Amino acid sequence: MPSQRHLGFFKPGIIFIILGFLHAALLVSLVHGTITTTVMVQTLPYVPPASPPSQSISFKDPNNPDATVTFECPAKCNGGAACEWVNPTNCSEYINCDFRRTPLLLACEDGLHFWDQLKQCAPPVQAKCQVNKANQEL
Structure with missing residues (x-):
């Protein structure tokens, strides 16, 4: 069978x-x-963000507690290390501007300052950072 x-x-x-x-x-x-x-x-329609990202960042002025210092990402920025600048009020911090000119605050490791010319953190003797002169070349 x-x-x-x-x-x-x-x-x-x-x-x-x-x-x-x-x-x-x-x-x-x-x-x-x-x-x-x-x-x-089914595709969904594009909904733009409520407001564009900020292109500036503000800091308290260490010399005048009632005042603020504002840093605006330059129009020439398109992201990367070329768009990094020392914080105008603190040498151990720096600002990275992305391709949308949105600032991001970053910090160096303890004891280091941001070397604006080389766009990297370094010992203060090498970096020669002066917060009063920060961003004068923008």
């Missing part, structure tokens, strides 16, 4: 029922023995 293979859960006809459910969700069609699947995608 020839043996019959048991298909377990899948009985004849169950495949067509499953395909019927898939057809409703994915619009499955059989064309010349191949399965073509069409997925319907």
Whole structure:
């Protein structure tokens, strides 16, 4: 007597029922023995941010507690190390301006100052940072 293979859960006809459910969700069609699947995608409209990112950052003036010093990322900035400047009020911090001219405040490791000419942190003797003269060359 020839043996019959048991298909377990899948009985004849169950495949067509499953395909019927898939057809409703994915619009499955059989064309010349191949399965073509069409997925319907809905795109959402672009919603711009509520306000553009700030292009400046403000600091308390260490010489005058009632005043603030504002640093604005220059228009020539397009990101990278070329767009880094010493914090105008603190030599151990520096500002990185990204390609959108958005400032990000960063800090050197303890005991180091930002060397504006080389755009890196260095010992204070080498960096020769003077906060009063910061950003005069912008």
